[in-house]
Amino acid sequence: MSEEKDKSKKQSTVEDKIRDFYSTVEMKEITGKLAKLIMKPIEDPRKSLSSENTPKLLTKTVLDDILGHGGISAGRLIEVYGEYGSGKTQIAKTLAAEASQQGTVVYIDAEYTFSSERQEQILKARGLDIEKFWKNLILYQPKDWMYQLAAIQQIPSQIDLDNEGREPLKLIILDSLLTLIDVSEDFEGRQNLPVRSRVIRTQILGKLRQLARTHNCVVFFTNQIQDVPEAQKWTPMYMKQKGKGGPTVSHVPDIILYLRKAAGDTRLARLMDSSELPVGERVYIINEKGIDDVPLSVKEKIEKASKKEEEKELDKIDDEETETKKTESEQG
Ligand code: GTP
Numbered sequence: 496m497s498e499e500k501d502k503s504k505k506q507s508t509v510e511d512k513i514r515d516f517y518s519t520v521e522m523k524e525i526t527g528k529l530a531k532l533i534m535k536p537i538e539d540p541r542k543s544l545s546s547e548n549t550p551k552l553l554t555k556t557v558l559d560d561i562l563g564h565g566g567i568s569a570g571r572l573i574e575v576y577g578e579y580g581s582g583k584t585q586i587a588k589t590l591a592a593e594a595s596q597q598g599t600v601v602y603i604d605a606e607y608t609f610s611s612e613r614q615e616q617i618l619k620a621r622g623l624d625i626e627k628f629w630k631n632l633i634l635y636q637p638k639d640w641m642y643q644l645a646a647i648q649q650i651p652s653q654i655d656l657d658n659e660g661r662e663p664l665k666l667i668i669l670d671s672l673l674t675l676i677d678v679s680e681d682f683e684g685r686q687n688l689p690v691r692s693r694v695i696r697t698q699i700l701g702k703l704r705q706l707a708r709t710h711n712c713v714v715f716f717t718n719q720i721q722d723v724p725e726a727q728k729w730t731p732m733y734m735k736q737k738g739k740g741g742p743t744v745s746h747v748p749d750i751i752l753y754l755r756k757a758a759g760d761t762r763l764a765r766l767m768d769s770s771e772l773p774v775g776e777r778v779y780i781i782n783e784k785g786i787d788d789v790p791l792s793v794k795e796k797i798e799k800a801s802k803k804e805e806e807k808e809l810d811k812i813d814d815e816e817t818e819t820k821k822t823e824s825e826q827g
């Protein structure tokens with residue numbers, strides 16, 4: 496009897512929640528808004544959506560081969576994750592330099608790593624117009640997650656940009672996504688996880704994706720890594736680590752890029768996920784140009800070393816397998 500009572504109590508709670516939810520949504524208001532919306536189909540999709548006709552943002556390195564069909568297509572949201580020093584910020588600075596030559600760049604520097612000297616070094620080494628960069632840059636350095644949200648909210652609309660005499664928005668950078676959320680006490684405790692996810696998904700990533708689509712600009716955000724607990728020692732490196740935030744974050748971007756350190760100043764970039772591009776890996780280097788192609792001699796050395804390393808790993812697995820089989824047959 497008491498069990499039945501409990502059951503009916505539980506059911507009514509869920510029903511109450513659903514009723515509460517719908518009562519907060521003013522259906523009249525929504526249908527009113529919908530009636531005013533005009534949703535036009537894409538004109539000539541074959542032509543207008545072809546990669547050839549989509550404006551591209553270039554790093555002018557081998558990364559352009561894996562990030563798109565010869566550069567990053569306008570309107571895309573890109574996540575790049577990797578350990579500290581793997582080159583996330585250097586790619587951001589490189590993209591900012593290149594994009595500034597074609598339009599407005601919004602740079603949200605939540606990590607406070609923006610440096611005028613480094614930025615000018617990159618511009619100079621790439622033969623780009625330094626004055627144009629400063630003219631086209633809108634820089635925010637939010638001091639906490641609320642200011643980060645405000646910065647995203649206040650990214651100017653095209654009308655505002657026109658009124659200020661600015662060029663169309665070409666690139667938005669957020670470096671990095673979770674720094675200010677992770678250091679805040681506001682989201683401490685398991686009970687705050689749902690609201691944390693909601694803020695990240697709707698207020699940050701959702702808004703950024705909307706901006707990418709409405710301005711037809713590239714949005715590039717960086718993310719830190721977390722270890723994959725179920726990884727074994729033979730699991731490839733790119734599967735041992737993943738971006739922070741779980742599916743809340745990883746389901747939103749159009750393109751996901753993983754970076755890791757290799758010998759010296761070289762780094763490895765791997766395209767992990769994209770609905771329009773194949774998985775691919777490229778080696779790049781960090782230098783005065785921000786990021787750059789690896790000189791051929793160094794590239795050959797790295798490829799040889801990584802082949803050797805791979806062979807060693809495979810030999811180790813073979814040895815372990817033989818050992819296990821031997822023990823099993825001895826025991827059997
Ligand atoms: P976190 O923000 O700490 O997670 O790392 P990140 O992935 O953003 O690293 P970042 O892109 O800042 O790359 C740091 C690496 O770039 C370091 O290894 C630096 O030595 C290198 N680096 C930074 N500035 C320069 C420079 O002016 N010249 C060269 N050659 N290397 C630089």
Ligand code: MG
Pocket residue numbers: 583584585606608670
């Ligand atoms: Mg960084």
